[in-house]
Amino acid sequence: MTDQPYLDTSPQLSDEIRKTTCYMCACRCGINVHIKNDKVAYIEGNKEHPVNQGVLCAKGSAGIMQINAPSKLKSPLKRVGPRGSGQFKEITWNEALNLATSWLKPIREENPEKLAFFTGRDQSQSFTSFWAQNFGTPNYAAHGGFCSVNMAAAGIYTMGGAFWEFGQPDWDHTKLFMLFGVAEDHDSNPIKMGIGKIKAKGARIIGVNPIRTGYSAVADDWVGITPGTDGLFIMSLIHLLLKAGKIDLVYLSQFTNAPALVDNETGLLLKDADNKELVIDQKSGKLVAFDTKNVQPNITANHKGNQTVFYHMIEKYLSDEFSPEAVSERTGIKAGRIRAIAAEIARVAFEESFEIDQEWTDFRGNKHKKMLARPVSFHAMRGISAHSNGFQTCRALHVLQIILGTVEVPGGFRFKPPYPKPSSIHPKPHCKVTPGAPLDGPHLGFVHGPDDLCLKEDGTPARIDKAFTWENPMSAHGLMHMVISNAHAGDPYKIDTLFMYMANMSWNSSMNTKGVIEMLTDKNDSGDYVIPHIIYSDAYSSEMVAYADLILPDTTYLERHDCISLLDRPICEADAVADSIRWPVIAPDRNVRGFQSVLCDLGARLKLPAFIDNDGNARFKDYADYIVNHERKPGIGPLAGWRSKEDTGKGSPNPNQLNQYIKNGGFWTKHIPKNAAYYKPWNLDYQNWAVDTGLYDQPQPYLFSLYVEPMRKFQLAALGHGKIQPPEHLRDRILKSMDPLPIWYPPFEETLVDKDEFTLHALTQRPMAMYHSWGTQNAWLRQIHGVNPLYIPSKLMMSHSLKDGDWVKLTSVNGSITVPVAEMAALNERTVWTWNAIGKRKGTWALDKNAPEATKGFLLNHLIHELLPPKGDGLRWANSDPITGQAAWFDLRVKLEKTKSPSSSEPTFPEIKSPVEKGSNIILQGQS
Amino acid sequence: MHPSPSVIIFTALSGLGFGLLVFLGLKMPDVTGVLAFIFFVIGFGLAVGGLISSTFHLGRPERSLKAFKQWRSSWLSREAIAAVFTLSVMAVYAIGRIFFDYDIRILGVVGAIMSIVTVFTTSMIYAQLKSIPRWNTKLTPAYFLSLSLAGGALLAGQITFCLLLLLISGIIQLLVWIKGDRALALSGTTIESGTGLGTIGRVRAFEPPHTGTNYLLKEFVHIVGRKHSAKLRIIALILMIGTPILLLSLSFSHFLAALSVISHISGLFISRWLFFAEAEHVVGLYYGKR
Amino acid sequence: MTTLPEKTERKLGLVIDLDTCVGCHACVISCKGWNTENYGSPLADVDAYGENPVGTFLNRVHSYEVTPDEGTSQLVHFPKSCLHCEDAPCVTVCPTGASYKRSEDGIVLVNESDCIGCGLCAWACPYGAREMDGIEKVMKKCTLCVDRIYNENLEPEDQIPSCVRTCPAGARHFGDFNDPDSQVNKLVLERGGMDLMPEQQTKPVNKYLPPRPKDTLGEIDILAPLLKPVAEKPDTFIGWLNKQLDKI
């Protein structure tokens, strides 16, 4: 009709599109940033990008509100009021860096370990660790210890790679996908894309999670498991599958240490002089190295009374203690249901199997005509790892995958380069301190026995976080959650400067938030702070800012160079290796600097060898300069793309490298050849390709470790063998927990509290539309999640005569909080939960002091302690996994009672004086 | 629905005003000169005042002239046109009556009819809305019209008509409430039909799309406590219908008449507040609220 | 023009897959981002950093808990924006003609320069698909990204709504329902696409795909063939294994 108004349906979008990498979370999707009048106008996904292929999550699209947030810090700050008050004075960068140098220089010259440098969820760990190593302190780690080291370590020790962001289901081929304890994970968009993909094909998804939201809500079948019992459930599946013979015998004998022989006396694996596992060849009956050409390893062999790993597994898992009936009550899953799931797994793995017409060659030189699919795939994250039995539970899940033969085969779980990478070729931890000199090697790594622990000569912990000690020998990521607590207690020793980056440790990242606040502000008898100096880098006015003496304000993610490196936590896909950059697509409008550039500067001021040239001048102008010119090894640098030998991943630095990244949309990828796409740990073509690309130094085929021998070495020490011995009080725990085959034991907290009193489990989940504490300052996102009720199962709501909006007092052995509630039916009957990190402290994030985040939002963290309840032995026992030290966030037990609604959720804390002003009342983005 | 004062005032006053104009147009009472002036001022005052008040409800009142365009489909547009037309006709008629003691009968009759039509168009703005089942009934025009006429009769001093109309209004008001209370349930619109998930099971709103409020919740979700509304209904009925009937049937005095008017209008405001406040917009179902 | 077109040449709209939507709100924010910069005035946020932030959004994601008579409760994430109804009551009530349904493709739009902000269209919409802007005081609603789907400045595959392009799970589909071969029509046919509030007789163009049946694995007993034990004890098991290995 003609009286319709005229409409321009082809308006101009923007003046320019700049392509960079998102950092609203750690998924690191490619983004097209539309610029209008030099301002960011709109952000969309980059279609060419390997991670997100054009899609973008809520946080990603809301990035525009992140960079416009009034909470952005504006200038370096020096504390003038007492710690915690939020009273600061703006200073210049020169003053700030001089001050930092004046604290750090004497430390380095006399006692480098007096600096504890811990970084949060940044993605420049290869750089920050390099800096710390150069400084010479052993006290460096990132956040992995409180995040998901159980997942990482269990994966790497078992099969040279983990879930988390280091692998992914074969979305194109899988027919059954089983997801354990994931609300969101780091692969935010890829997991959603994958779920969408397999949904479109009609494949089945099973969600194992006490809570049925998000991915579990779209799952075809939901298993509302009781928290902390996944290990039992998984081992019951293993029990059923073994018993029914539904296992991949060929896979087990060829690619795993199932046929490896276990020394009957020591429990160690029989090895030859080259340290290779020995197996019995099925045909010849001879004892040979596992990789001997044409060998057919026999998984049932018995060599002079020494049985195979597989024999030990059978003995363990056929036991009735893992029958569905035996685990049903504890796990809260009916025995028949466990059977149905096991049967479905078996059916899909073995009856829906198919072959891909693709030749490949294994490491023994055998050619295979086809690639055989086992189209069952698994993924898991913190739901199983953030428990004190998490390492063993993650191990159990890997063992389940492996006996099905579904790792690195079509339809199963696939590694993303640079993984697979067995624990044996990862570095070992280093802790040798020499004043005035760098540390003797990288801080973090994988121990293979007591010899590798980070202990001082007197046997006390070398590191402030007690990583790599008898308390948690395989703590591959360190224990960031113990740093403040240990530094405050002076256990194992006192430090001088706590230097932190991007971690909200006085709030949502700490267990026992109130306690941590007290430790940060505590003074000794002479009136000095117990932790003398705190330097902190944040980009926003977070809760942590007030607790630092010196603030180094960072840029936002659109204002700086960053490097998502293969040396770090890369963004690769199972079919391609990839890395990427961020670059300043807008210029900062305030006196801030990229933290990594600041570290280059600080490194030069401190004369750290790698940061100065021969004349003693700064070697790197800024981080961009470092990214391009730093070489870890000859030819290998932070970025693999467009080095001098183009597209190989290797080669000398190329001054034009960053421009080429920018031209290509901010990323580089190199595809894995088809014949190398699967069986990567054993595929000669992959191994050679990985060497060509700079991922390995040499081909390194290996066997999956159903049996993790290094664990046995710790057990042996606990039994009194060897020179390095655990302290008496830990012997028993090491012996029990460090079984080289996966076991289950109850989460620690519940063995120490009265289970009849604290009947409930309390959990948190990541909201998909919020990233930890960062989300709150975002004007769009905070409208979606401005408060977080405690979700309570319908039956409990009824029995406590509660209705939505009522308040309860929630109590753990560590304290109480008072919070609003809401009902949920699709929830494990013994579980309550809330969204993570919505609650905010008054005066932070440039929000109104009456913001709902501060009056109704709350943290569960007040109820969780970094230490276990005292056992009466006078010792401090960490609330962590005994093997890796992973923080056991989800072991929390609580009780609840109805209460009158308070004026605000409790506990309340005094308002912090904000270093920035509250934002404008009204936002009209389009007109800005 | 959010009981916005501007809309309550608008519908109540303009209803009264047009009601009065109906009677004036029919020469009940048959007044001229100053007396006519007073009556017409009251009638116009109420009608126009109501209309002006309604523009407070507009986000962009400066554009309100655009509202006359869509008479083919829009009751709001029709109302605007009807009101202006009625007021113009009546103005000419009134000028005749006041200043020239002249009765242009045809204008009076047309004006009276158009006043009724105007009130009808107002009522249809609400009655047409399927999304608000309580209003989506013939009772809504009946409610508006009966009250408009009863109030008009009261203001016009037409005691007999008034008594009869008040009685009718009272009955209609009761019907409005009785049927209204079941309207949402009878409409067939439920959270199950709204989500299409009823075939799976009972549906309950779990998490809202936003933890704060928004335009929809502010505008459409207003929850009146049951006890509250029962009390208010009784008060409304007594003030709006009961008291005037009682007072008027006692014996005529200006004082009692004035008292009846005050009582009626107070009751009318309460009734109209309830009309809005009790109306459930089906969008509330999506939020698990009504 | 407030009367509805008798028929529209094309019938553009969305199919939303409730079986796949994970409730991530990506579509909500992408929509906000696009529409605050493009069609009409920006979508305001009032009290943005305050106690009671209220912003205008054209697309919102609810979630519902559904409890069958027997069996486990389920959770369904439920995105909702304008359904571009064929018999759109929001259009016919509009006194100014600001609200209209395009005859070429059926998109329901508000011509903001004609809107007086009376709110009646929002009253008439049973779905809550219209929100009055807090600052501009004109009615806002989903435009089906009319400024994207024909936009020649965009690559052809980007000429789809912002929410569809961004949805990580692929739970949103855009197309012409008048075209029997369109993907949206096929999905509706295959998956039993449904109308919201059919009794309101608005004839929504957008369709919703219901969740597939859930929790169908059930329970099985011990003797199910797939799990039939090949042995009970380690030793007999090894015996079985050896037999198997001989076969390989």
Ligand SMILES: Nc1nc2c(c(=O)[nH]1)N[C@H]1C(S)=C(S)[C@@H](COP(=O)(O)OP(=O)(O)OC[C@H]3O[C@@H](n4cnc5c(=O)[nH]c(N)nc54)[C@H](O)[C@@H]3O)O[C@H]1N2
């Ligand atoms: N949107 C968004 N994305 C994020 C983040 C964010 O803040 N927001 N944070 C990032 C970070 S740092 C991390 S570490 C990852 C974490 O990503 P996830 O691993 O998804 O972590 P959580 O959200 O803590 O979810 C844990 C899940 O485990 C379930 N769970 C708890 N206990 C158990 C149990 O015993 N058994 C089982 N089966 N399930 C259990 C919980 O119900 C919850 O669904 O997400 C990353 N991605």
Ligand SMILES: Nc1nc2c(c(=O)[nH]1)N[C@H]1C(S)=C(S)[C@@H](COP(=O)(O)OP(=O)(O)OC[C@H]3O[C@@H](n4cnc5c(=O)[nH]c(N)nc54)[C@H](O)[C@@H]3O)O[C@H]1N2
């Ligand atoms: N109850 C409970 N607590 C938990 C968890 C849980 O599941 N439940 N999960 C734990 C886990 S896995 C994690 S990873 C932690 C996460 O917790 P944190 O690591 O503390 O994460 P954020 O809250 O995002 O805080 C990081 C800080 O980085 C700042 N920041 C953001 N962008 C930048 C930037 O560009 N530069 C700089 N310098 N700073 C920036 C933010 O302002 C914020 O202050 O929380 C832990 N806490």
Ligand code: SF4
């Ligand atoms: S998942 Fe979202 S927030 Fe994270 S990087 Fe990707 S788009 Fe950004």
Ligand code: SF4
């Ligand atoms: S973006 Fe897709 S998956 Fe996410 S809420 Fe919207 S429709 Fe659902």
Ligand code: SF4
């Ligand atoms: S959904 Fe509402 S706004 Fe959209 S066309 Fe239908 S009635 Fe109108």
Ligand code: SF4
């Ligand atoms: S608010 Fe605007 S679009 Fe809606 S009915 Fe009124 S004038 Fe029409």
Ligand code: SF4
């Ligand atoms: S089609 Fe466009 S306007 Fe409509 S909901 Fe999607 S993004 Fe928003």
Ligand SMILES: [Mo]
């Ligand atoms: Mo994390």
